[in-house]
Amino acid sequence: MKPPETTPESAAATAEVRLEAGGRAVVVLRGRLDSLTAMGPWRQVEQRLHGVAVTALEVDAGGIEYCDGSGMALLHCLQMGFLTPGATVTVRGLTPELQRSFDNFSAADYRASVPPPPLRNHIPTDLGRGARAMARDFVEQVRFIGAVAQGLVGTLFRPRLMRWDEVMRVFESAGANALPIVSLISLLVGLVIAFEAAQPLALFGAQIFIADMIGLVMVRELGPMMAAIILAGRSGSAFAAELGTMKVNEELNALQTMGLDPVRFLVVQRVVASVLLTPLLTVYAMFMGVLGGVLVMLGIGFPLVAIYNELVLRLTAGDVLIGTTKGVVFGLIVAAVGCLRGLQTQKGPSAVGASTTRAVVSSILLIIVTDAGFSILLYVLRQ
Amino acid sequence: MNDHDIAIAVKGLKVGYDHVVVLKDISFEVRRGEVFVILGGSGCGKSTLLKHLIGLFEPMAGEVWIEGVNLVAAEGEARRRLLRRFGVMYQSGALFGSLTVLENVRLPLDIFTDLPERARNLVALGKLKQVGLAAAAHQQPAELSGGMQKRAAIARAMALDPGILFLDEPSAGLDPVTSAGLDALINDLAENMGITFVIVTHELPSIYAVADRVIMLDQKTRTLIAEGRPEALRDHSPNPWVRQFFKREAEPSVTATPTTPT
Incomplete structure (x- = not known):
């Protein structure tokens, strides 16, 4: 995931959402997904999927040109079903380099890092x-x-x-x-x-x-x-x-x-x-x-x-x-x-x-x- | 080598405090993706130079070009944009004691991005996993060892995925095993993420382990006295002090005189 030689910080990143029959949805991501641009596609996907009962979500990441940690977080959010609870999610089309980086962090890692419950006050203690x-x-x-x-x-x-x-x-x-x-x-x-x-x-x-x-x-x-x-x-x-x-x-x-x-x-x-x-x-x-x-x-x-x-x-x-x-x-x-x-x-x-x-x-x-x-x-x- | 290969260019830099000149005539270039080490004896101005490279202090003269933008002249939004393109790890880690490790790493994302909280947490956790600290995400910095604090500081410096990381004495005060682990992390990030590193240190094992190129500063002349690969400087530098530094030999004046047993 080497950064490109030039860093066009405002390059557009887009998300196209297609709703198909049987509760199926396809999200096509394109462009440069970084800490500045990842929010645009996030909002687009969130708006389109709001209130829709999705049973299967497919994320087509083949059009991603560059993806940093923030872009990866967007992909992981989609994969973990944050926007489509209960749906089966598949992410495909990542370049081998991005796929390796994507696989480095899993839902299990996220679950393992859930903060411990706060200590309860016990008045006598x-x-x-x-x-x-x-x-x-x-x-x-x-x-x-x-x-x-x-x-x-x-x-x-x-x-x-x-x-x-x-x-x-x-x-x-x-x-x-x-x-x-x-x-x-x-x-x-x-x-x-x-x-x-x-x-x-x-x-x-x-x-x-x-x-x-x-x-x-x-x-x-x-x-x-x-x-x-x-x-x-x-x-x-x-x-x-x-x-x-x-x-x-x-x-x-x-x-x-x-x-x-x-x-x-x-x-x-x-x-x-x-x-x-x-x-x-x-x-x-x-x-x-x-x-x-x-x-x-x-x-x-x-x-x-x-x-x-x-x-x-x-x-x-x-x-x-x-x-x-x-x-x-x-x-x-x-x-x-x-x-x-x-x-x-x-x-x-x-x-x-x-x-x-x-x-x-x-x-x-x-x-x-x-x-x-x-x-x-x-x-x-x-x- | 064209301009695209240059991540940082320092031209005729003169730095100091008040009217005291600490370093002068400093010029060098750091190539994109290389691990570049600034070294020199104690008190020669390494950390001072670093603080000028990251824009904390204004130089007395000269220019610091980062990714093609002159940091010294940059103001307002241009400067803010430039500051986002590099991360800094301070000698002590400089983690905020009132925040957890995860919150420390998430802080730049909280300030500079409008990603939702869950996404920011995921980015921060990803960075912590990269430096091997995912399990310590919810601990306070004071609960971590020195090495862990430095790794957490590197994770925070990487939060916005900058192309350049400045590290001030990353191995100082660490045991050899932790220090070697940190060196491996630097090499991994440089090779796999293409990050350019500028490291201030005088830990010789670390220099040999990570440095692609080094520059050496001299306290007496207040200038740059050597530039090149560490092994080449050790074996072939025309300057005897540089060779002495790399071979870790004591100065003649402080060498113990052999005593005759009585």
């Missing part, structure tokens, strides 16, 4: 599998926390192993480079909250309390949370992708065979950098959020000194301490979860992407749950 996966994940997380703690303690005794240049690199990429996005999001969130609160508070003549509200919300809740969520999206995902790619490239195996613990060599630096930078990022997010609220209040007409006095009266050093403590804990969560998901990366082309997604989703979920835990704890402590 799925539940069991899910529970087992969760339990295994929990055990891995506990083991990982232990390994990170061990790595941190080990580094305290042997600070040379810390690789401070790596810590600085993470500090820069996850901290300094995140400032523009933290600025924008925090400022806008502060601005929107203050703006939305201004209208109902105006009904009671209580717009001055926007300062109290924005101060408390940004310092105790949203500042740390937004800094942590941005860290999870920007850096937790990056940690998972970096470590995942290293695992896929067998770099982690290389570390282990050199006697280096991947947790101590790669994870500890990221965790330390994140824990050190999140208080700074959190305070910055608090400041920008409050600034957003202040801008709205200035727009309403309050003097800056009044806003300042209200903020200073309401906010205490304890509030800032609570906010930054949350930031530290969130930073620890984001770095640890990002690295854990990276180390858990499986094989396959979508594995790194899946790890990255899991890192971000798990981090955000844990941040929210931990934040709720903080709220309950602080409430209990205040009683």
